[in-house]
Amino acid sequence: MSEDAPICSAKGCRAAAAWVLAWNNPKLHTPERRKTWLACAEHREHLARFLDVRGFLKDVVPFAEWEARDAPPTG
Template structure:
């Protein structure tokens, strides 16, 4: 039994997932998964969504900072997950 009511599901979710690149409104096709080892536990993953045009630039930005973990098509499992 919980003393706190469950949060209602969000009602303002977009109908489609949009690229995380600044100013881009294209539909996302890729999940760029990352974490900052200075502040996140190793298993935690943050997500940036990317369209085909911005996948490489977002991954390169994170990779140059040592934060890139996986780049996978939307809906795919992380490499090595079972």
């Protein structure tokens, strides 16, 4: 894994990110705002539960799919 490769947001984890957890705190953010945490396969459920219990979790998307959403159109 290269040093600039996205890594999991779980404390102490250095694994490659495989998932994007999109969330927002409705007390702080406008409804359309999305913050993101990255997760490896091992920590995806734990991080998603943490956000979901608080009512913050909006979406869980494979990292490659999230990146494709942000890529400029080609052609």
